[in-house]
Amino acid sequence: MALSSIAALAVPAAVSAQRRPPTRPGTSNPVLLQCVDTSTDQQEISRDYSSGVRLALQASATRLSDLRPFPMDGSEASLRSLLATLRSDPAVVGLVGTAGERLALRCAEAIRAEGLQIAHLGPWIADARFDDEPGVVKLFASREAQIRHALRSLETVGVRELGLVYATPALQQQVQADVQSAVRRIGVQPRDFVAPAGNVEQLVASLPANPPAIFLFVGGSIELARFVRGLAERKLQRYVITLGETDLTTLTELGATGTVPVVLTQVVPNPQTHTAPFAREYRAALKTLYEETPSPLSLAGFVVGRYTQALLAGAEASPITRASLYELARRRPGLELGGYSIGFDAASNRGSRYVTQVLLGRDGRLIG
Structure with missing residues (x-):
């Protein structure tokens, strides 16, 4: 908008x-x-x-x-x-x-x-x-429901460890406890990475040669685009999961498509179709x-x-x-x-558990 x-x-x-x-x-x-x-x-x-x-x-x-x-x-x-x-x-x-x-x-x-x-x-x-x-x-x-949904689609990858990437130290401080708890309840070991002073490029440069196969990125669309471009430049073919706040148009405009596969979850159906x-x-x-x-x-x-x-x-x-x-x-x-x-029930204080996702493939096509 x-x-x-x-x-x-x-x-x-x-x-x-x-x-x-x-x-x-x-x-x-x-x-x-x-x-x-x-x-x-x-x-x-x-x-x-x-x-x-x-x-x-x-x-x-x-x-x-x-x-x-x-x-x-x-x-x-x-x-x-x-x-x-x-x-x-x-x-x-x-x-x-x-x-x-x-x-x-x-x-x-x-x-x-x-x-x-x-x-x-x-x-x-x-x-x-x-x-x-x-x-x-x-x-x-919830965040946990979105992560569960995204990981189910990547079961063939064999998820044992999930790299948690925070776009800023402040964001890590804000949501780290909830993110780590959600990941552990799913049965996956979290591994934290944080962009120093919000410098995503510096974070990518400091990643080990063999990082986790899947990253969960916590941050805005602009920072995500920079992270995805950085992975591509390092030729690190990893999956990146991002939750409901990401704007696909922004990713496309910033050249983050057609490189690293990105799984985008959404809590509402496709608004255009x-x-x-x-x-x-x-x-x-x-x-x-x-x-x-x-x-x-x-x-x-x-x-x-x-x-x-x-x-x-x-x-x-x-x-x-x-x-x-x-x-x-x-x-x-x-x-x-x-x-x-x-609809609410005794087990959840969430009006909806609806989650959908699309996979932005290496060729830039949307799948799902």
């Missing part, structure tokens, strides 16, 4: 929060905050996911809430601004579609530490943290309102927006308050979304 989709959000979070007057109760629809990470390395994820959420709410025939963008950079100052807004504005009944994962985890952590009971609907979180948090409603497959009603509705709305190219992340955001709309429409009490929406979120109602099912 075009960067212009969130260009208006790219302002200092603390400043923008200070300029927003509190909403007067009873004067408008309930307000949902959409926290988006405007950090350079998170804009790709944030713009697509947040645009999908907005698309679903704008395309709805009935307006049940007002969506308020809340740009953040993940700093302590931006988190304090968020908490101040939640404390001072009772018209804000919940958060929806927080992205990317780094920000979503920090927001969930801050809200828990503050002791606030507020619905956090559809944050972009693959991590297992906050799976037991009543107000945090995760709609998509899937024929289910919800996917057709998404493409039609996208063409009408945004005129932008379909992407997996924006389709995932669209699912979040549709689920949120259904949740608000099913509320028994009127007007919707923070307490009533939190109670709805805690109950985790399911939804059949015209071909995409959301």
Whole structure:
């Protein structure tokens, strides 16, 4: 999606929060905050996911809430601004579609530490943290489910060890515990590699002559492209797995195709070709309102927006308050979304376990 989709959000979070007057109760629809990470390395994820959420709410025939963008950079100052807004504005009944994962985890952590009971609907979180948090409603497959799915397709390789590649030390610190736990539960031995100071080329150059046969790359699409190109230059023919945040168009534009085979998992079907009603509705709305190219992340955001709309429409009490929406979120109602099912059970705090994948082959062709 075009960067212009969130260009208006790219302002200092603390400043923008200070300029927003509190909403007067009873004067408008309930307000949902959409926290988006405007950090350079998170804009790709944030713009697509947040645009999908907005698309679903704008395309709805009935307006049940007002969506308020809340740009953040993940700093302590931006988190304090968020908490101040939640404390001072009772018209804000919940958060929806927080992205990317780094920000979503920090927001969930801050809200828990503050002791606030507020619905956090559809944050972009693959991590297992906050799976037991009543107000945090995760709609998509976990990181472990995505890794399991990808490794099943590579069983013939004989997976005993998985190289875990982190694009930055900060990212390693953020998700290492969850990634390693997921890999060990699958029965594979993790082996960590981290790009020093985010220098992916230096990492590739330092890889041993016989590294693991399969790498799981944790990082953005640009860093992944650099990693794949580096493997090709060293003639290291290895498989690379990457999870739901990767943008295939970016990989192609940066010349990361036709070299090393890359397995890309997604938590929604192909947004450009899937024929289910919800996917057709998404493409039609996208063409009408945004005129932008379909992407997996924006389709995932669209699912979040549709689920949120259904949740608000099913509320028994009127007007919707923070307490009533939190109670709805805690109950985790399911939804059949015209071909995409959301349903929770006692064994999982995930609305869907759907995972699909494509293999970007050595010849540049997409398989699956």
